Amino acid sequence: MEVQEALERLRGKDHKEVAKRCEVAFLPPKEGAGARYLVNVLDLSYCIHLDRGVAEEVVTEDQADAGLTRLVLKYLIFQCSTEQEKGWIGIDRFAGAAQHHGDFVRRVMRPFLEHFGYNRQLFESASKQIGGTSEKLGGVAFSFRFLPKLFALVQLWPGDERALRKPSANIMFSAHSVKIWDGKDAVSAAEFLVKRLRGTRRPRRRSPVTQP
Numbered sequence: 001m002e003v004q005e006a007l008e009r010l011r012g013k014d015h016k017e018v019a020k021r022c023e024v025a026f027l028p029p030k031e032g033a034g035a036r037y038l039v040n041v042l043d044l045s046y047c048i049h050l051d052r053g054v055a056e057e058v059v060t061e062d063q064a065d066a067g068l069t070r071l072v073l074k075y076l077i078f079q080c081s082t083e084q085e086k087g088w089i090g091i092d093r094f095a096g097a098a099q100h101h102g103d104f105v106r107r108v109m110r111p112f113l114e115h116f117g118y119n120r121q122l123f124e125s126a127s128k129q130i131g132g133t134s135e136k137l138g139g140v141a142f143s144f145r146f147l148p149k150l151f152a153l154v155q156l157w158p159g160d161e162r163a164l165r166k167p168s169a170n171i172m173f174s175a176h177s178v179k180i181w182d183g184k185d186a187v188s189a190a191e192f193l194v195k196r197l198r199g200t201r202r203p204r205r206r207s208p209v210t211q212p
Helices: 003-011 015-022 066-081 097-116 120-129 175-179 183-198
Strands: 025-027 036-041 044-049 054-057 088-090 133-135 140-147 150-157 168-174
Touching: 003 066, 015 025, 015 036, 015 066, 036 066, 036 140, 044 066, 054 066, 066 140, 066 183, 088 175, 097 120, 097 168, 097 183, 120 140, 120 150, 120 183, 140 183, 150 183, 168 175, 168 183
Parallel strands: none
Antiparallel strands: 025 036, 036 044, 044 054, 088 168, 133 140, 140 150, 150 168
């Protein structure tokens, strides 16, 4: 499902029900502005414009790429009919993940390990800056509220140059996310998370109306 198809499906939904089930805000058309959703993604907030088919970060007005736009739209479409589940699921469990394995290594794991692989403190600091919660799940682990009802987990086993030990890492998502995203979406979500970790700044305040 690509962006235009997802938009058409979302436009036909009961917007009040979507807002309630997905814990987002829906703003009806007003004063020349079309209908839109406000959705928290990690420590940022995005405005999803249903008329223009774009997603913009509310502070900078930077437009999200097609990958992020698609996975947020699919969250709004499918989360409203999918029950939240406990537990975690790896990228390899998503439909069609095998064909995106190379992208996952190149766009997600390699940049993550190059940046954090030998620096536990840097990973811990970056995780806290974007709202991560420390978890006791093996390695240095942090969970993140990626979307209001969909979480991500990142685990790092730091390397040691003196001991010639290479670093390793693991990225997982809420168990029910496999009913919302496919492998391409999961890679896009993991890539966005790693980019936020690598480019951490002071977190931006979320719009009060989008707080769960």
